[in-house]
Amino acid sequence: MSSTEDESAGSWSSLDTPLLLDVMRDVCHDNVPYVVEDEVPWWEEARESAVARLHRFRHRIHKMSWLEWLSAALPCITWLRSYSVSEDLWHDVMAGLSVAAMVVPQGISYASLAGLPASFGLYASFAPSIAYAVFGSCNQLAFGPVAITYSLLGAGLPAIMDGLGVPVNEHPNHPEDAAAQATYNLAAIQVAFLAGCLYFAVGMLHLGWLTRFLSPNAISGFASGASIHIAVLPELSMGLSLVAVLVAMRHASTLRRRLVVLRALAPLTVCALSIAIVRLWAPGENVIRRVGPLCGSPVTLCLLDTCETVSVARTLAALHAGDSPSPDAEFKAMGLANLAGAALGSSTAAGSFSRSAVASAVGARTPLAAAVSGGVLALVLVALTPVFAALSANAQGAIVAVGALGLLDLRAGLALAASFPAEALVWASAFFTVLLWGVDHGIFVAALVSLLLLLTRIAAPAVEVARPPSAGKRGRGHARSPPGLVTGFHSLSAPSAVVRVRGPLVFASYRHVHDRVLSALCDTPSTPLPGAGLPARIVIDLAAVPFVDSAGVRLLRQLDRELRSRGAVDVRFAAPNAEVVQSLWRGGLLLDLGVGAVTGPLDP
Numbered sequence: 001m002s003s004t005e006d007e008s009a010g011s012w013s014s015l016d017t018p019l020l021l022d023v024m025r026d027v028c029h030d031n032v033p034y035v036v037e038d039e040v041p042w043w044e045e046a047r048e049s050a051v052a053r054l055h056r057f058r059h060r061i062h063k064m065s066w067l068e069w070l071s072a073a074l075p076c077i078t079w080l081r082s083y084s085v086s087e088d089l090w091h092d093v094m095a096g097l098s099v100a101a102m103v104v105p106q107g108i109s110y111a112s113l114a115g116l117p118a119s120f121g122l123y124a125s126f127a128p129s130i131a132y133a134v135f136g137s138c139n140q141l142a143f144g145p146v147a148i149t150y151s152l153l154g155a156g157l158p159a160i161m162d163g164l165g166v167p168v169n170e171h172p173n174h175p176e177d178a179a180a181q182a183t184y185n186l187a188a189i190q191v192a193f194l195a196g197c198l199y200f201a202v203g204m205l206h207l208g209w210l211t212r213f214l215s216p217n218a219i220s221g222f223a224s225g226a227s228i229h230i231a232v233l234p235e236l237s238m239g240l241s242l243v244a245v246l247v248a249m250r251h252a253s254t255l256r257r258r259l260v261v262l263r264a265l266a267p268l269t270v271c272a273l274s275i276a277i278v279r280l281w282a283p284g285e286n287v288i289r290r291v292g293p294l295c296g297s298p299v300t301l302c303l304l305d306t307c308e309t310v311s312v313a314r315t316l317a318a319l320h321a322g323d324s325p326s327p328d329a330e331f332k333a334m335g336l337a338n339l340a341g342a343a344l345g346s347s348t349a350a351g352s353f354s355r356s357a358v359a360s361a362v363g364a365r366t367p368l369a370a371a372v373s374g375g376v377l378a379l380v381l382v383a384l385t386p387v388f389a390a391l392s393a394n395a396q397g398a399i400v401a402v403g404a405l406g407l408l409d410l411r412a413g414l415a416l417a418a419s420f421p422a423e424a425l426v427w428a429s430a431f432f433t434v435l436l437w438g439v440d441h442g443i444f445v446a447a448l449v450s451l452l453l454l455l456t457r458i459a460a461p462a463v464e465v466a467r468p469p470s471a472g473k474r475g476r477g478h479a480r481s482p483p484g485l486v487t488g489f490h491s492l493s494a495p496s497a498v499v500r501v502r503g504p505l506v507f508a509s510y511r512h513v514h515d516r517v518l519s520a521l522c523d524t525p526s527t528p529l530p531g532a533g534l535p536a537r538i539v540i541d542l543a544a545v546p547f548v549d550s551a552g553v554r555l556l557r558q559l560d561r562e563l564r565s566r567g568a569v570d571v572r573f574a575a576p577n578a579e580v581v582q583s584l585w586r587g588g589l590l591l592d593l594g595v596g597a598v599t600g601p602l603d604p
Helices: 003-011 018-027 042-063 066-073 076-081 085-113 118-135 147-164 178-204 208-213 216-231 237-252 257-281 298-319 327-343 353-362 368-390 393-405 410-419 421-436 439-459 507-521 550-565 578-586 589-593
Strands: 462-466 496-502 537-541 570-574
Touching: 066 076, 076 118, 085 118, 085 147, 085 257, 085 353, 085 368, 118 178, 118 327, 118 368, 147 178, 147 298, 178 208, 178 298, 178 327, 208 327, 216 298, 216 410, 216 421, 216 439, 237 257, 257 353, 298 327, 298 353, 298 439, 410 421, 421 439, 439 507, 462 507, 496 507, 507 550, 537 550, 550 570, 550 578, 550 589, 578 589
Parallel strands: 496 537, 537 570
Antiparallel strands: 462 496
16 A cells, blocks of 8 residues: 555544545445444444434424314324215215225125124124224225134134134034034134234334235235135035125126225125025025134234235325325334224124225225214114025025136236336245245245345346456456446546446355356456456446445455456455445445545546
8 A cells, every 4th residue: 555545544533524425425436425433332322223213203293283183093083084974974974885886795705604693794884984984194004804714713713622622613603502603703703802902012113114024925925825815615505606696796897987896896696686585495505614623823924914905005005195194103003993892792804895996996085984884783783684694505606706706817927927027026935925835924925025036136237347358358247337337437547447346245245256256257256357357447336336235345345356366466445335435434335445445436
């Protein structure tokens, strides 16, 4: 290192020198003014951050009015303050009635899927819907029973009962052992209570950011596999004919906008046909077969409800060009809705894809639509429950099948296979694991594959090396270098080479980046290029490196040492962002190499 570089390096030890700040502003390609501060232990930073947050919280509390306090406790106050009766009420009432027409037969059918009396499906549509209207924030979300989670209950609860030695009744509406059915029902209520506590705790602890790791491809593959798992269960004879009626009415609803109401009335029409047939012919056997063992984990059930509800809320927010709801607020609303349902004796509830789509199509404007739907369910529970006593299992199976097949999305898997094969692997892992192994295994295998894919991309970032013709024989990375990579060579002393790393420099990518850089510049990582040697100047472009950890600092130091030992006269690091510069400073690399070793962006 020259005397000039020694003097420059020495100036770095003075943290307040204007030279250091000027260099940081020149080097950082993101043009963010960078200020170097004295090193503070992490526990001091955590304490200062906590104290600052506490002061901000106290200041916000002191400035809040009583109406803001009330809105924080009851989110419905926010939309009620701007509610327009003339513009919004009609749309909300029609959407609520349409969802209620769907959820009555669906709730009864899904309850049978879980081995519960029909009233459980109706209560899961009544209390949680009203509670979500009070505490929720998504205008079109329809809250209530969903097919996948009730199929999980239908497998998990019998396993619990078997462990307790309690028999499971085949006919929950007319149980042979009333005491055993009461125990079974109580277990379902307890699951709803525990789920509500879990959701509310996640929201209060501000852990909603964890939903960022929910892969849409994993959810799509899982839902497609689970839909086939559920839909193949109903008896065929009468069930297929009722399925045909449902599908025909659903298709007719897409032909004209005025016919969109047929989609909501389809399940109710099938129920009416089934009840009429049962009253006339009274077949002796109309029992839908019990779902096979799918899942025994309540954690899986909560995870699936979260996936579905958050996905529906995000989709509706994007469709209506609104703000995406806060995950923490949604978790709190889900928790309170399930606690309300458990208090009134229902099982778990979540956001429904199909019913939310109907509410959106009919034109729901605010969460009042969910309250209207809950009010209609209350009337059904009071006056119309005996009407549905003769609802055949075939009709229930048809409703379950069509509702489940609505989640089937094979086009998504095929589109991913054609454009993003790695993402298609996530979709396929969820889909086939559900079909061949079980629903609970499917979601966890898909999550594992998604995590492995993410880690692979972090551990193996792209490394591009461009060697100009004057540098001698090409390295092996030159052929795949994009044309724009060699820009900026005219400002460097030839012969030169530019190495560009596209990804974080962390412990997981240490060996990959090290070997790729040396193998691209040399024939082997340990032997320089025969006859030509290394270029005199090598620039490692860090513009596409978002962050560097301690292992990344060691990697850059080792590359500098090895490249210089093999003949490189000058090794520089170009265009790091402010966070990378801070890491290089803390790791001592800037002090070791001097100011001149770090440069600004390459010339365009």
